[in-house]
Amino acid sequence: MASDSQKFLEAMPFIHKLWGSPLQILIAGIVLVSLVDVSALCGIAVLVLVIPMSKHLAKRMQRFRQQHLRFTDQRVRMCVELLEGIRCIKFFAWERPYLERVFEKRRSEMHWAMRESLVYGISMLVTVLAPTLAFASTLVAFSLTGSHGSFSATRLFGTLALLNALRFPIMDLGSMLASVVALRTSWQRLQNFMDHAEAGIPVAELEDQTQLRMENCTFKCLAGAEECFQLSVPTALTMKRGDLVLVLGKVGSGKSTLLQGILGEIPYSGRVAVRSGIAYCAQQPWIRNESLRDNILFGDELDLDWYNTVLNACGLGPDLEQLPYGDQTEIGERGVTISGGQKQRVALARAVYQRSCSLVILDDVFSALDAHTSSHIVSALFKGPQALLRNRAVLMASHHTSCAPEAQRILLLGSVSVQQLKPTKSDIVTRFSWQGKVQCIVGCQKDASAPQSQSSLLFEGDWLELRKQAGLLSILGHVARQQLDQ
Template sequence: MVNSVFQELLRLSATARRTMDSGEVVTLAGVDSERFMKAYAIVQRSCMLSKHIGAYRRRISKVSANQVEFTNEALVGIQAIKLYAWEDSINETIRQICTEEVTLMRQYNYLRLCNAVLMFLAPSIINMMCFMVYILLSNTLDAATTFVIVALTNACKVAFSIFANFSVAVSEVIISALRVKDFLVSGDVEGKSQLELNQGHDTAIVSFQDADFQWTEETPVPTLSNLTFQLQTGSLTVIVGPVESGKSSLVNAILGEMQQLRGTRVVRGNMAYASQQAWIQNQTVRDNILFGETYDAQHYQRVIEACQLKPDFDMLERGDQTEVGERGITLSGGQKSRVGLARAMYRARHCDFVVLDDALSALDVHVSNAVFFYGVMGIAQGLTRILVLNSHYHSLQYADRVLVMSNGQIVGGRNTGSTSRQIFAPGVSFPCQPKQ
């Protein structure tokens, strides 16, 4: 069960991840899954008391998930909390959550105690009821009858004590089963499309036709609508647009992370991906770049130079063997972006296309130019490349195709050799003009 929860965590789409937080996932893996081991047998439906216990367990699980999530956020943002002197406010919030959790736990354990006492006293109560009924029926209570009744009820003591634990375990495991079920049936990342491209477009590696996408089912209006485009093998496509125009959503639609409402989406081949915020693991810099791939010294060195990481390694005491993350040093935003880019570039040789979601924005002009020419136009040359830009628009002239996004739609674009001035020419709906 624990293994199933963690496997589902790796398959979750971005849409499904928006409906849950890290505290809830930790509770699922560490608490709910463990309860299946405690349910030694399935007895009949739990009694009324066990139903109340189950209701309290649901409330406790929710409060516990909130407490874990809030505490985790406080620890992650401890520098900002200290900087703005928010310690008292954060402590008070955590104290209130813990107080609520303790109150619920006290009531929950009180009900469990009542249930256990009731089951413990059940044989004595049964003895008393048997004796009363026997005497009321005008029978004479002799020693033989008394010993038989006592022997039979004493034989049930173990069963009653087990039933007390089972009734609570069954009630809890039902709650946990429902929570784990909701998690396991959450939307997974879409697998490789089984659709075939039309014969007239054999070279297209990405193809969208009248496609609409949304993040959640509750969204009244599609996040992306009327998407129709094709990306050819080996081309460089740049996606631009104002803030919240749908650039990153378009990338996630290509990756299969969004819910498709209508239309056709075809994506062929394997991809390398660098996100806006690079995911840095608690490992060495080299392990973060390799990301499970086999180490190739020559290719690795080429990637390091292309992503301008060599000067950073020279400043680190142990070079690329330096531990980073929570247990090591803290990398700057630009360093994290370049590590993420290096990870994508190292894997690119085994992929059909590379997706870079605004991965250059954290870099200055000189570093960005070097990474663009030696990485995007160098190591990834010949692959289908998708690049989101929020700055450094001088790179647009090297794009084979430019897609301009606005309000979740592709509102314009240009082909090979267009400059930023031409792309954002009058007639294209683009609220903010970029700097040249």
């Protein structure tokens, strides 16, 4: 977008030549006809023939430029991804294959750039030679007719002066035609960007205590692409204050897609309505280049008691003691480097601190945390009468299942659809608790109102497989305990 807008800036000083150059050509042509009579028509005919030739070259240049810009965008996007993941690339010594991919895009970009430049050079050559060819044709036509006397010095220098006067307008006209073609391509790209639907949260007026309502929704990630991921949610979901809804599923099943669809970040069909005031914690934590305190407050006023409570609940107390300036330490790309788990807890603390947000959406916030820290945060946020999020609606996608007994609903995502489940503690213990320290809860008793779907059959098979693994672990644990007793 920056390169396209820059082209408009560069073309602004010459925009008046679009009407000035044709006007100069018209006036000079009239004077030329009055000077050498009909012989000037030959020169004018040469100039007229240049116009369709320039137009044809401009079309070819437009086609080459579109290919050129397409590979430029791919190269820039790949360079951005390379720089964003430079630590991982350096760690695994992946520089050579990634650079080869970038250079491959660069070679394709230069191929189309050279073809574009070649056509542009031919167009400029035709434009520069047009006045000379026009003068020669006028001179030949005047000599052949011979009905207007000799080609006197007055006529000679007058014709030369007029053709020289036509030279720069014609050159400017050719250049401006090429610029208009380039601007048209950039204009279409900018227009397509501006025509994109604004991503926004579908805020609506809901009855008291209701924070979120979904009905028969289908979320499409990469809509319009050749390969489009589609997530269908045929069930209705209503969340009120105090509700905790878990979103469980395999990797790539669409947990983040569901959350982003609720936020209005991806296209969807159906009905989604949320109350204003949402705190969102993404799977990849977003940290600003500010102090840790400013990252948590996020422009809100400081309530010291609530601030300290949130810090302790998110397990940030011990981390503040390790930072050189406590919560005034600047973090982010230009500040002190903190771990992924610390970034995740800072982002989580920011969402928890915003008491004005009655709906909290958490996307796998425990993925970078150890088991002890995760259990502490779950207990502080969700369990007991003193839980910090007890009066808010929480929608959480996570692999951490210790808070499943506290949930009112579990959304179990399959390949293309989702089930709404009601967890019960007894069902969790009897069906999904594994022996020893290994615990995994992938679903609970199916709601009778939930429709049968392919995903339910898929996950039934997964549950059987997990139960087999659980039985094997139980046997191994029993044998290990007997060996220790002996």
